[in-house]
Amino acid sequence: MNQKSPIDILATALATLGPIGHFPKAPGTWGSLASIIAAPWLFLPLQLGERIAVLIAILAVGTWACSRAEAVFKKKDPGCVIIDELFGQWLTLLFFAAMPLWQLALAFVLFRVFDIFKPWPVKWAENAFPGGLGVMIDDGVAGLYALGCLHLISSFI
Numbered sequence: 001m002n003q004k005s006p007i008d009i010l011a012t013a014l015a016t017l018g019p020i021g022h023f024p025k026a027p028g029t030w031g032s033l034a035s036i037i038a039a040p041w042l043f044l045p046l047q048l049g050e051r052i053a054v055l056i057a058i059l060a061v062g063t064w065a066c067s068r069a070e071a072v073f074k075k076k077d078p079g080c081v082i083i084d085e086l087f088g089q090w091l092t093l094l095f096f097a098a099m100p101l102w103q104l105a106l107a108f109v110l111f112r113v114f115d116i117f118k119p120w121p122v123k124w125a126e127n128a129f130p131g132g133l134g135v136m137i138d139d140g141v142a143g144l145y146a147l148g149c150l151h152l153i154s155s156f157i
Contacts, residue, residue: 004072011068014061014083021080029112031082035089036108043090044097051094058087059136066132077126077135088115088139092146096154103154110149114142 004012020034021027043051062083069081092111096103114122118138122145126138 008068008072011065012072015065015069015081017082017086021082027080027082028085028115031085032089032108032112032115035086036104039090039093039104040099043093044099048095051090055087055091055094058083058090059140062087062136063132066135068132070131070135081135084136084139085115087136088143088146091140091143092150094147095151103150106153107146107150110146111143114145115139118142119145 016022016027017031017034020030023030043054046054065083066077066081069078070076073080089108089111092107093099096107099107115138118126122138122141125141126134128134129137
């Protein structure tokens with residue numbers, strides 16, 4: 001029996017956002033939903049500079065955790081690894097402060113669409129960078145697409 005080290009336990013807990021990544025169906029969608037639900041309390045109240053710092057920290061920790069999780073689960077980008085959804089979903093919200101519910105819902109939908117369908121360069125980014133960085137960066141690119149679309153749609157409504 002393979003025993004995980006404390007560092008591997010920490011890395012996989014971070015990478016899976018605790019139990020959320022272990023939900024039986026659509027863990028990425030659950031991770032995005034949890035991120036959207038948490039954002040009004042943990043992300044949106046912050047100043048822009050603080051949000052950028054949070055995103056940099058999530059990218060750094062997520063890259064490390066995803067790399068460790070890939071080794072522990074012996075699989076490239078395992079489905080249960082969803083810290084990348086937190087990064088991409090919060091990147092979608094970067095330039096917004098308080099948001100009405102419809103805007104949060106739209107941010108969720110837009111990010112999921114770009115994350116699932118992976119238009120260029122989302123898919124390219126996933127494969128262009130090694131290990132955990134590739135896992136994180138593709139969701140970052142999907143988040144940038146969603147951020148642009150959310151900004152455009154919100155400016156017309």
